[in-house]
Amino acid sequence: xxxxxxxxxxxxxxxxxxxxxxxxxxxxxxxxxxxxxxxxxxxxxxxxxxxxxxxxxxxxxxxxxxxxxxxxxxxxxxxxxxxxxxxxxxxxxxxxxxxxxxxxxxxxxxxxxxxxxxxxxxxx
Amino acid sequence: xxxxxxxxxxxxxxxxxxxxxxxxxxxxxxxxxxxxxxxxxxxxxxxxxxxxxxxxxxxxxxxxxxxxxxxxxxxxxxxxxxxxxxxxxxxxxxxxxxxxxxxxxxxxxxxxxxxxxxxxxxxxxxxxxxxxxxxxxxxxxxxxxxxxxxxxxxxxxxxxxxxxxxxxxxxxxxxxxxxxxxxxxxxxxxxxxxxxxxxxxxxxxxxxxxxxxxxxxxxxxxxxxxxxxxxxxxxxxxxxxxxxxxxxxxxxxxxxxxxxxxxxxxxxxxxxxxxxxxxxxxxxxxxxxxxxxxxxxxxxxxxxxxxxxxxxxxxxxxxxxxxxxxxxxxxxxxxxxxxxx
Numbered sequence: 001x002x003x004x005x006x007x008x009x010x011x012x013x014x015x016x017x018x019x020x021x022x023x024x025x026x027x028x029x030x031x032x033x034x035x036x037x038x039x040x041x042x043x044x045x046x047x048x049x050x051x052x053x054x055x056x057x058x059x060x061x062x063x064x065x066x067x068x069x070x071x072x073x074x075x076x077x078x079x080x081x082x083x084x085x086x087x088x089x090x091x092x093x094x095x096x097x098x099x100x101x102x103x104x105x106x107x108x109x110x111x112x113x114x115x116x117x118x119x120x121x122x123x124x
Numbered sequence: 125x126x127x128x129x130x131x132x133x134x135x136x137x138x139x140x141x142x143x144x145x146x147x148x149x150x151x152x153x154x155x156x157x158x159x160x161x162x163x164x165x166x167x168x169x170x171x172x173x174x175x176x177x178x179x180x181x182x183x184x185x186x187x188x189x190x191x192x193x194x195x196x197x198x199x200x201x202x203x204x205x206x207x208x209x210x211x212x213x214x215x216x217x218x219x220x221x222x223x224x225x226x227x228x229x230x231x232x233x234x235x236x237x238x239x240x241x242x243x244x245x246x247x248x249x250x251x252x253x254x255x256x257x258x259x260x261x262x263x264x265x266x267x268x269x270x271x272x273x274x275x276x277x278x279x280x281x282x283x284x285x286x287x288x289x290x291x292x293x294x295x296x297x298x299x300x301x302x303x304x305x306x307x308x309x310x311x312x313x314x315x316x317x318x319x320x321x322x323x324x325x326x327x328x329x330x331x332x333x334x335x336x337x338x339x340x341x342x343x344x345x346x347x348x349x350x351x352x353x354x355x356x357x358x359x360x361x362x363x364x365x366x367x368x369x370x371x372x373x374x375x376x377x378x379x380x381x382x383x384x385x386x387x388x389x390x391x392x393x394x395x396x397x398x399x400x401x402x403x404x405x406x407x408x409x410x411x412x413x414x415x416x417x418x419x420x421x422x423x424x425x426x427x428x429x430x431x432x433x434x435x436x437x438x439x440x441x442x443x444x445x446x447x448x449x450x451x452x453x454x455x456x457x458x459x460x461x462x463x464x465x
Contacts (some may be wrong), residue, residue, distance in 0.1 A: 087314040
C-alpha cells in the first residue's frame with residue numbers, strides 16, 4: 001500500500017497524556033513516573049523499579065505484598081478497598097485507614113497526580 | 125523413625141508442574157513420590173489463586189487455579205503417585221551415580237535415582253510480622269505454628285490475626301490457656317462464620333479477650349515474652365502474655381534448596397534446556413524455579429520442561445533400556461498405562 005507511511009504513529013492524537021503517579025518511599029525518596037491508563041498502580045511500580053512493592057502473587061489480590069498508603073488528600077478519589085481486598089489487608093502489616101493494595105488500584109485519568117507512600121516492609 | 129522410602133524419583137513441590145511431571149514420568153514407567161510443604165496439592169494455584177482465572181493453558185480458554193489442580197489430579201490418577209504433604213525437604217545428599225538421599229522435617233528418609241525440583245517460588249512459610257525485636261522470641265515464645273497444644277496449657281496467650289488459622293487456634297487453645305487474647309486489626313473476621321460466632325460467644329461470656337488493634341511492640345527478655353503493646357484506635361494497651369501466635373498467612377521463601385550444592389543463579393536453578401538438568405546429573409529443575417535463556421515463568425513452559433526432563437530421567441532409571449518415543453493417541457502400551465486400552 002502506498003499510503004502506509006501516512007499512518008499516524010501510536011503517539012498520535014488518540015492517546016492522551018499519561019497520568020503521573022508519585023511514589024514516596026519510607027525514607028522519603030520520591031519517584032514520579034508515568035502510568036499507563038488501565039494498568040494498575042502495582043504494575044506501574046514494578047515497571048519503574050519502585051522499592052517496597054513486592055507483588056508476590058502478580059496482582060491476584062492474594063498476597064498483600066503490594067501495600068501502599070494512599071496520600072490523605074487522594075484517598076477519597078482512590079476510594080476504599082473492596083471487601084475482598086479488605087480481607088487480604090489482614091495479611092499486611094502496619095495497615096492504616098488509607099492503606100490499599102496497589103494491584104487493586106486501576107490507573108484512570110482522575111488519578112493523574114496521585115501520591116502513594118510505600119511501606120518499609122511488605123509482609124514476607 | 126520410619127524406614128527409608130525407595131522410589132525412582134522424588135518430586136519436590138506438588139504445584140501444577142510437579143503434578144504434570146507425574147504424568148510424563150508415568151508414561152515412561154517411572155514412579156514418583158511428591159513432597160510439598162503445603163497441606164494440599166496445587167502449589168500457588170491452590171494457595172494464591174484457587175478462584176482466580178488462568179487464561180493461558182493451551183486448549184483451555186479459562187480455568188481457575190483450583191480447577192486446573194483438580195484436572196491434573198484426575199489426569200495423573202492412573203500413575204498412583206504418593207503425596208507427602210505438610211513436609212519440607214531439609215537435606216539432599218548424593219549417594220550414587222546418580223542416586224540421592226533426601227530427608228524431610230517430618231523425619232522421613234527417601235532414596236531415589238533422580239530428584240526433580242519443582243518448587244516454584246520456593247516453599248510457603250508463615251509471614252513474620254515486622255515487630256521490632258521479634259527475632260529473639262521466635263520459636264521460644266513466639267510461634268507461627270502449633271506443634272503441641274499441651275505446650276500452651278496454663279499460659280497467657282496472645283493470638284494475632286483474623287482468618288481461620290487465628291480463629292481455629294483461638295477456639296482450640298482457649299480451654300487450655302490461662303487467659304487468651306485475640307488481636308485483630310478490625311472488628312470483622314474473614315474466617316468461617318461459625319468460628320467467628322463461637323469466638324464472640326466466648327468473649328461475651330468473659331472467657332477470653334478480643335482487642336481490635338495491631339501489635340506495636342514486645343516486652344520480655346532471653347526469648348521469654350512478658351507482654352505486648354497493642355495499638356488500638358485511640359490508645360496503646362499493654363497485655364501480659366507468655367506466648368504469642370501470629371497468623372498472617374504465608375509467603376514464598378526459597379528455603380533449604382540453596383543448601384544442597386546445586387548451582388544457583390540468584391534464587392533460581394540454571395538448567396540445560398535439552399534435559400532440564402541442573403549442574404548435578406540426576407537433579408532436575410522444572411517450572412518457576414529454573415532459569416535459562418528466554419525463560420518464561422508460565423505453567424505451559426513448566427509442562428514442556430516436565431516432558432523433556434522425563435526423557436532424560438528415563439536413562440538414569442532404566443540405563444539398560446532404549447526409549448522409543450510414543451504418542452498417547454496411537455500407542456496401545458501408553459493407553460494401557462492410562463487405563464483406557
